[in-house]
Amino acid sequence: MSALYDFLGTTGFANMNWGNCLMILIGLIFIFLAIAKDYEPLLLLPIGFGAIVGNIGSMDSMALSVYDEGSVLYYIYFGVSQGVFPPLIFLGIGAMTDFSVMLSNPRLVLLGAAAQMGIFITFMGALYLGFAQEEAAAIGIIGGADGPTAIFLSSKLAPHLLGAIAIAAYSYMALVPVIQPPVMKLLTTRKERLIRMKPPRQVSRREKIVFPIAAFLIAAIIAPGSLALVGMLMFGNLLKESGVTERLAETARTAFVDVVTILLGFSVGASTQAQTFLTPDSVGIFALGAASFAVATASGVLFAKFMNLFTKEKVNPLVGAAGVSAVPDSARVVQMVGHQEDPHNHLLMNAMAPNVAGVIGSAICAGILWSVMVK
Amino acid sequence: MPEFSSGIQQVIDGQGVPISVAGMTIVFSVLTTIAGFIAMLPKVLEWVNKVLPESAHHGPTSRPVPKTMPAPVTGDLSSIAAAALAYHTRHFQGTTTRDDTRPRHSPA
Numbered sequence: 024m025s026a027l028y029d030f031l032g033t034t035g036f037a038n039m040n041w042g043n044c045l046m047i048l049i050g051l052i053f054i055f056l057a058i059a060k061d062y063e064p065l066l067l068l069p070i071g072f073g074a075i076v077g078n079i080g081s082m083d084s085m086a087l088s089v090y091d092e093g094s095v096l097y098y099i100y101f102g103v104s105q106g107v108f109p110p111l112i113f114l115g116i117g118a119m120t121d122f123s124v125m126l127s128n129p130r131l132v133l134l135g136a137a138a139q140m141g142i143f144i145t146f147m148g149a150l151y152l153g154f155a156q157e158e159a160a161a162i163g164i165i166g167g168a169d170g171p172t173a174i175f176l177s178s179k180l181a182p183h184l185l186g187a188i189a190i191a192a193y194s195y196m197a198l199v200p201v202i203q204p205p206v207m208k209l210l211t212t213r214k215e216r217l218i219r220m221k222p223p224r225q226v227s228r229r230e231k232i233v234f235p236i237a238a239f240l241i242a243a244i245i246a247p248g249s250l251a252l253v254g255m256l257m258f259g260n261l262l263k264e265s266g267v268t269e270r271l272a273e274t275a276r277t278a279f280v281d282v283v284t285i286l287l288g289f290s291v292g293a294s295t296q297a298q299t300f301l302t303p304d305s306v307g308i309f310a311l312g313a314a315s316f317a318v319a320t321a322s323g324v325l326f327a328k329f330m331n332l333f334t335k336e337k338v339n340p341l342v343g344a345a346g347v348s349a350v351p352d353s354a355r356v357v358q359m360v361g362h363q364e365d366p367h368n369h370l371l372m373n374a375m376a377p378n379v380a381g382v383i384g385s386a387i388c389a390g391i392l393w394s395v396m397v398k
Numbered sequence: 399m400p401e402f403s404s405g406i407q408q409v410i411d412g413q414g415v416p417i418s419v420a421g422m423t424i425v426f427s428v429l430t431t432i433a434g435f436i437a438m439l440p441k442v443l444e445w446v447n448k449v450l451p452e453s454a455h456h457g458p459t460s461r462p463v464p465k466t467m468p469a470p471v472t473g474d475l476s477s478i479a480a481a482a483l484a485y486h487t488r489h490f491q492g493t494t495t496r497d498d499t500r501p502r503h504s505p506a
Contacts, residue, residue: 129436136422136429143418150412151405159412229443229452230436237439238432245428380429387428391421 038080042297050074050292062197063352066170066288070193073292089294100290103185106178108287109171110255115280116171116350116382117235117259118272125376126230127223130330131342135380137326138346141166141319142388145311152307157181160392162308165192166315167385168199168347174291175252176389180396186294187305191312193291199352200359202313203344206320207360211340215328216364218339220373231264242387249390253383319347323377345374348381 031037053071057064076096077088086093089100102108125132146163154162161181164173165188173192177185195202208216235257242253262272294300327343341361345354354374361370409415 126436126439129433132429132433132436133426136426139425140422143421146421147409147414147418150409150414153408156412159414227440227443227452229446230439233439233443234436237435241431241435242428245431246424383432384425384429387425388421391424392417395417395421 033082033085035080038082039078040080040297042301043078043080046078046295046297046300047075049295050078053292056197063193065284066193067197069285069288070190070292073289074295075292076289077293077296088296089290090296090299096290096293099286100294102283102286103174103189103290103294104178104182106175106251108283109175109178110251111283112171112280112287113252113255113386114259115275115283117256117261118263118275118280120256120260120263120350120379120382121375122234122260122379123226123231124223124372125379126226126234128221128373128376130334131338131373131376132380133330134323134327134338134343134346134377135348135382135384136346137343138319138323138348138377138381139167139384139388140322141168141315141317141347142385142392144318144322145315146392148311148314149307152311154304154307157396158184158304160396161185161188162311163315164188164385164389164392165195165308165312166319166347167381167388168192168196168316168319168349168353169382169385170196171287172252172348172385172389174287176393179393183299184304184308186291186296186300187302187308189291190295190300191305191309194309195312195316196349196352199316199347199349200356202316203320203347203353203356204360206317207324207341207344207356210321210324211328213364215340216361217368218337219365219368220339220342220370221336223372223376228264228266232261235260235264238383242383242390246387246390246394248392248394249387252386252389256382256386316347320344320353323347339368339370339373342370342374342377346377346381346384348378348385350378350382351375353381354378 050071050073053067053074056062057067057071081087085091087096088094089096091097102111142163143166145166146159149159149162150156157180161173161177161179161184164176167173170189170192174185174189177188181188239253239257243250259272259275262268262275323343323346324340325343326346327338327340331337331340339361341357344360345357347353354371357374358369358371361368
């Protein structure tokens, strides 16, 4: 009989608290949002299930969680905690991304830079709320709207906040269609929203091949901290555009990136144990995350309006909102908002330019913040 | 977060403003350089193309078409029909007469 009692003491019932139950509920909500609402299902579903797995209570003497050295989950989480997975994801993103639109209209690259304002405003906001400098930098990168970049920088600067930062980044990325439209409409007039832009020109194969090499050299030489992320992004893109490594590019953008996404999403979810996740810090991080997305969107839109003061060929300011690097969701939001005003105005292609520039921009910001903090 | 003091002093102590200004300046510098390079690229490649024509390189366009794939149809249907007629006329003259190959509703 005592053996039975001993066993009951090892079950999840005996080792769980209300926090674990709450996190399991959050995991279930993520799974619901992924399946029923189609909100970033490739990420929310693994994260949601990981959150459930990570919050099953167990005895301290059993190595089960991502934080217990020697457990299976610990080794999977190694790719997150050491920042291995994000550059691998970037390789896949590079192999998927077509930079043609950006190459055909280079001035739209600047919108990708302007939207990074969200990162630095959030950085200052986090400092204001009392976070340490490294923590504030890791929180600030949520404003880049780029999950892998947020995980990469958090793993380097504030590993103890990684779970909260990753969840905040991915949650708000899923909520881009909710957060961005009000900001975009608030900052633009109907006349501005009706501006039509020229369709992108045809880009030669050589331009597409030269671009990833040159862009990497420029970014890595000026901000070496961005080497891992921008390097893998551009390498993936070169595999795609070279035309001679189609097999590698195909693998990078399909099976390879899928495997890494599964491992990353699941282990990030499993890292959200109530004991480490349900803290006042997490509340602050979530509040700052929402603000950072709104600020990043506003910065892109306002910069597009600023550009229109000096250029003959006007830019639809809505396109500026795509400077946040949630690819391709923010570009889709631009198309949707533009479409509401004029059903014949197709902004999607033009919005993809700042969108992919935003990916490069947020990776560079991560590199800058990392360099500054580890000086 | 709970034990920390918060406020403007934290932003000043954490060098929030200088880091942010420097960060934005660097991001703009990098992306402006990239944008400038992209704008210049077609002109540079125009010159390069004169020295090294693009067709000299191998790439996806020069890869052989798989045997299972049918040859691409590039002409319009009338020219294909004309070519088929010419082929038929040349190779099957023994089995058919010119008059047979002429369209029945032709005014000629």
